[in-house]
Amino acid sequence: MAGLAAMLSQGLVAQENNSGMYRGGGYDFADTSLIPSKRMSQHRDFLNNQYDFPAKPRNQWEIGLSVGPLFVSGDVRSKNVFTANDENRLNTLGWGLHVRKAWGYVISTRLQFIHGSASGFNYQGSEGYWGHSQNPWYKANYWNQDVYYNYKTTVSDLSFQLMAALNNLKFHRARNKMSLYALAGIGGMLYNTKVDLKDASGNNYNFSTITNPGSETNIYDNRRDINKALRAMFDGDYETPAERHNNRKWVGDNTLRPTATAGLGLQFRLGRRLSLGVETRWIYTNDDLIDGQMWQERPATSNGSIVASAMTRDFDNVNYSSISLNVHLGGKSVDPLWWMNPLDYGYNEMKRPRGASASKCDNDADGDGISDCFDRCPNTPGGVSVDSHGCPFDTDGDGVADYKDKQLITPTECQPVDADGVGKCPDPECCTKQGGGPVGCSTIPSGAISFSAGSAKLSSGAMGQLNSLASAMRANPNCKAVIIGNGSGSKIEQQRSWDRVNSVINYMVDKQGIDRERFIFQYGNSGDANSVDYRAAASGEEGPSNTPPPFPNLRRD
Incomplete structure (x- = not known):
């Protein structure tokens, strides 16, 4: 992804450097090809000094592809590509595809789909499954012994997000090279969770071989040895469906959940049509079985008997931290507006004010389209075409303007000419x-x-x-x-x-x-x-x- 970004950005930066933007750091406010037809009336009034505000230009769409770690914040510890066993390294990653559009300089919307897997296991032994008939550890007859919870969940999430650019209001520079944004949205998620409680021969794991330091020792100090032993023990097959809620919508083997989402991100501008993004996003599910476990440890009563445990307090949430490559699409459009500084026009207007109290650089007394401070011919009659210096065209260069030249093409050898532009030949x-x-x-x-x-x-x-x-x-x-x-x-x-x-x-x-x-x-x-x-x-x-x-x-x- 980084190599592709480097290749594309070289050409795109060159394109940007030759874009012809000369009025403001963002775009040429006088370029009417950037204005949608429904806003052209406002822009014509603006160009004719009949309205103070330019119309909002057409801006590009963004399409992005992302990849990054996916993990569940729940009752079972999630692993990453470095801490998972070899068979499960890919079961810690996700990918995403999104389409984003700006509706103003701050607000934009995004439709995003992500898919991936999260997996993990605990290094603490647990007996909280006991007495819960739908729990797979209980159904597999792991009775009265510590087990080490593990899971793999496959997630597909579609969400619609409202995004806010946080740093494109620039008071001391024309535009961004980095865009900071926050997002919030709603969506829906399908998840399918499984656990690994059988070895390759189909037998229950023998967890008695895992060294238990005992209640008098801090198990945290032994976590590396326990994790190493568990990585070697688990075959990574995840052959058994995890416990499921029976009061949720099922779609085949998946559970469907409405979700809320929030996140923060940074984008780095690589060129006019390319950017690189880094983002972290949380998905709130109001569900406690995404990691396949929802039971506390079972308590002992005053007479020493053991009872079934209660549910854990908190719901599981999903995090997707990603890096993305984003392409901006659209002809006759400015950059996505979150890259534009809305103060750009205002600062240029303050520097070169127009109106009754403006300097002569903001006046055009003869109405030829050339500011008085650049007009070398300040009294050009109305309707006469002029050059960039405000002077009428003189096609044959005889010193008599075309609009009063009775001989428009006078050969050089026939010059000088009379007051009507007629040569001496x-x-x-x-x-x-x-x-x-x-x-x-x-x-x-x-x-x-x-x-x-x-x-x-x-x-x-x-x-x-x-x-x-x-x-x-x-x-x-x-x-x-x-x-x-x-x-x-x-x-x-x-x-x-x-x-x-x-x-x-x-x-x-x-x-x-x-x-x-x-x-x-x-x-x-x-x-x-x-x-x-x-x-x-x-x-x-x-x-x-x-x-x-x-x-x-x-x-x-």
């Missing part, structure tokens, strides 16, 4: 003698493509229109088409305008095989915000076939 002779646009471009159709509100997906009707446009462009290989996206009223409208133009051009390139360079990409026009216009390019009309999206965080494919 004369028009080619072919163009001065040609009276209109390219021959045949009048057959390129014009029209408008309608989209559903908020969508950039082409309808079947829109595809039919574009098929006709593609046929005309194939028939007129020297003609270009201008694709014009409408919508400039808000950041979302501008981005949706870009999305729709991009969708149209991608369809023409990918599905119809038209060269991308034959299209002029325009968006942010003031027309119907749910439509894209198209027409033939005028003579000499030029423009880019692709432009960067204005607000990538609001992009919709």
Whole structure:
């Protein structure tokens, strides 16, 4: 398990280091792909400064496999892999499988199944079985002699647990590398207990060979010798069913018990999709025969007679201490929320506050999406696409922004240009003698493509229109088409305008095989915000076939 964890974590850590998280230590709060559709409305309001709180992101599921010692706290001492005899070392272990999901930064739920065996024996001799007709030691005629109780129980437990992360509220660092949690839950358990009271020949064990130090000696001092002798004596067959309650539900050879459970655990983060866990969990059964024994030692009366003993005081409980390997699953999701610091956004907001009283780094006076403290062109007109510095695009680098450049592509040798972006080179002779646009471009159709509100997906009707446009462009290989996206009223409208133009051009390139360079990409026009216009390019009309999206965080494919 450790080797597998090491192999997986190397690749996963590399993936995490290139995850692109740049706003907060946990995740990019502006990445809308992490937000479920049912919470997208809240997140759009948050991104548009209309609501103070970001929506809770989608987070990954955890699936884990565990293994560890299983033992019973009862009347018979449980053994472990080091103290059990050779035949029973595996009868001290269990394994588990779980699925866990976070519903908030603190609370998560887990469904867990565990299966395994616990076994053990006492080094003190006992006669408490005497007089109890259902006890297997009594039924096997071990009368009036000390026996050494032993057991093996097979346990299957299914539980639903509520878990609480205890240390992901971080005031002085961005996130956890170790997660501490507590759990509590309910479930059901099947157990089947057997005892080993016959040797390999089917005869009762001869316990008289076990040295009894007597009542005047502390038996604890002789426990190692007694345990050694018992390990050598028991054959580990566990051939006899233990005593069972007759007022419990039986399922075949198993007894069914409702249970309560509680525990503590630690997880260590190995990468974005992998963690290692250490946990101890107690299962409370309200049952006293999980270890096959429930009788006290038999007392002697004042006249010296012996009577049957009473039941022991306490119930048996089961402990499962385990180590687990956990994998986090889910695309377009953040880490499980117990790994995230809910104060992350709050600290970033305090460091870079927004609102009326904020510094200029938190203002965007021209509404181009670039903070004023980074905006090199602070008075950009509304609806104009800008670069990461807040300046309008200048495709040909002539110093005149595209939105007022009457010659979008001016060759370098024709620069410098005039105030309209027109270069000093004369028009080619072919163009001065040609009276209109390219021959045949009048057959390129014009029209408008309608989209559903908020969508950039082409309808079947829109595809039919574009098929006709593609046929005309194939028939007129020297003609270009201008694709014009409408919508400039808000950041979302501008981005949706870009999305729709991009969708149209991608369809023409990918599905119809038209060269991308034959299209002029325009968006942010003031027309119907749910439509894209198209027409033939005028003579000499030029423009880019692709432009960067204005607000990538609001992009919709």
